[in-house]
Amino acid sequence: MELFSASPLMSVFLVVALGAVLGSIPLGSLRLGAAGALFVGLVVGYFVPELGAQLALIQQLGLALFVYCVGLSAGQTFFSDIKSQYKLMLSSLIALLAAVAVTIVGGAFLGLKTQLSVGVFAGSLTTTPALAAATDITGNNTPAVGYSLGYPAGVVVGLIMVALFVSRQWPGKNDTPALSGQSLRAVTAVADKDINVREVPGWQEQKIRMSYLRSGDTTRVVAPGQILQKSDEVVVVGLPEDVERAVKAIGSRLHENLADDRSIVQFRSFIVSRPVFAGKTIAELSLASRFGAVATRIRRGDMEILAGDDKTVEVGDRLFVAFPREEELGIADYFGNSPTRVAQVDAVALGLGITMGVLLGMVSFSLPGGSTFSLGSAAGPLVVGMILGYLQRSGPLVWQLPQGTNLTLRQLGLLLFLAAVGITSGPAFMKTAPTPLGARAIILGVGVAIVTLLVMGLAGKLLGLSAPRSAGAMAGILGQPALLTFAQSRVFDERIEAGYVTIFALGIVLKIVLVSIILMF
Structure with missing residues (x-):
């Protein structure tokens, strides 16, 4: 334990390695993949509780790298499809309103305080900016406890639900054909x-x-x-x-x-x-x-x-x-x-791009009632990455990364993020999960995740979209990078990433706003 405490960097990479081993173990037809780092991190964080306080920078770095690279990769597709995908965006609002209803009604039925329930809402939808908004409004750490309980529940439910949807073969009559897997x-x-x-x-x-x-x-x-x-x-x-x-x-x-x-x-x-x-x-x-x-x-x-x-x-x-x-x-x-x-990375373009994304994430927007929200280190770099990915270049600066480099950077960022989140959430999760209160909070988190994902996935089908795009939208509404990677490991189809990007940033903004509504009850 002293060794872990003395070297946070070593601890993170050991969690990454052990998480990769766990993620490769087949659980029926399911593998955790990159999410294995999250669950190993929960255990390590429980035994070394002081470690989480030293990982904030690693967590933000990993998340920023991941979402920025995803934005670069999907920017062209997003802006070319935006006119045809507005119905899917509207469906994300409906899905999140259903999640709000489950949070309010389910939380009251299970005897949970609203401040704990709103944390479960943010956690089961794996949205850190929503947690930050809830903590800012309540002024205490009760939402963070709910977040630590809802987060793993959201990831597990998300993995199962995405696995059920992504490989379906229903006709996506209103979707564009997949480029991936086509043989000329x-x-x-x-x-x-x-x-x-x-x-x-x-x-x-x-x-x-x-x-x-x-x-x-x-x-x-x-x-x-x-x-x-x-x-x-x-x-x-x-x-x-x-x-x-x-x-x-x-x-x-x-x-x-x-x-x-x-x-x-x-x-x-x-x-x-x-x-x-x-x-x-x-x-x-x-x-x-x-x-x-x-x-x-x-x-x-x-x-x-x-x-x-x-x-x-x-x-x-x-x-x-x-x-x-x-x-x-x-x-x-x-x-x-x-x-x-x-193989060489344009460090100037990469550095400037992520800098602009982080700066955008720091901008505060006012909400009715005096509260504020910001896009944070998740949505800010994603939005900037999408814009720069669409532009591809500005004068001598080439924003777009070669695909191999992009995939390497995003995988590294994802693993660092999940390992750090797991370690940070471990103490609160392990302390509360075995209690009756923790069990009720986890049940609420499972319910919120199931309803949200079902509404989102079925909306994609009803709109005539392909199963891969619908699965990507499910990963996007949950706001979980591991689900995107998991879906892409199951089916090779670029529409998964396009669906994810279409919903991800919009979903974060909506969830931040909806936190204020939940806390009114």
Whole structure:
């Protein structure tokens, strides 16, 4: 115990390591994943109660890193989907009002004081800024005790509920298709008539790309506005159904793959490592006019995206290009093509971005009745990260992080945050949980979490959204980073993160406001 007390840093990383072991143990079809650090932290915090007081900075650092990186990653998707997701945002208000009703009625039925119940509300919805607002209004630590009891209950219920929803296959008729897991196909078509490529189904809508063209004895890259003549052969790239539709319009499929012959036209990937390209569209790269080349695919992490003219490029992307062989060195130099440079973090942009996020989180907003609230170290960096992720760059500053770097930083931040929260909450949780009062508070926390998540998940289904986006919204309304990571470990789908970001910041603001309403009863 003395060793733990003497080295808080060692303690945190030991909790991270043991939490990873616990998180990897299968509990039926469920694994705790990163949340294992929270539960190991509760035990360590109980035996070394003085340790929690030294971890405030680590907790804030971990949370800020996590939410800022999530914001950067999902900013583009959030702002492009915001018009179509306002109904989901409205559903989050309904879900939280249901949680308020459960807190007030359930707390009274279980004989809990309102100050304890409001802490359970903040804890079961894992929202530290809401706890801070409750503590500010009440002027005592009673909400913090309820928070320590409700927090683990919210995490456990959240893991179970998200696991039940995320892999469902209901039709999301009003949702956008997932990019993750899509497999692009390249097929060689032979023309049975003269046809302009602009007339091929999917070309104008950017659902297909064309690369190789063999006309007679000549092989080259397809040019924009190319007119295919009868017997010309062309490589069509896209999703299987889009490629099949295009091939039928052109003529018929040729089982020989034209791209196998690379004696004249080469095809390979280049790493986009020059920051100047961050946020630029494929059209703005001007590959056709510069090199007589065409980009067909973007590889971003595990996602393969069709390189439509309107698709934006991020540093760290692998861009697959068909080009004349003599242009290979020029294209490599153009993109940078440096794995080492991609692995380097722009410390200026990262530091400024998180600084702006923390500053935004410190701004106080007035509420009726004289109370105030702030976004805190959770929502502030998230909101700024979303804005900067949408902008991608401002002059020489590139805000967007390469995907691998982003995932590493957010995972580190999440583990530090959960370990610190567990250690800090351990003494109060272990002291109160075994008592009848603690049991009643935990029951209330379970009820609040179940109702909130059910309303949020079912609202997503009723709105015609996919199960992955609905599960992401459930993680967002609960405000729990571990649930996002857990859902992503179950299903590879970028809509999970988009749903999380859509609700997370709005949910924090709503919960802070609703704390004042609960304390009126």
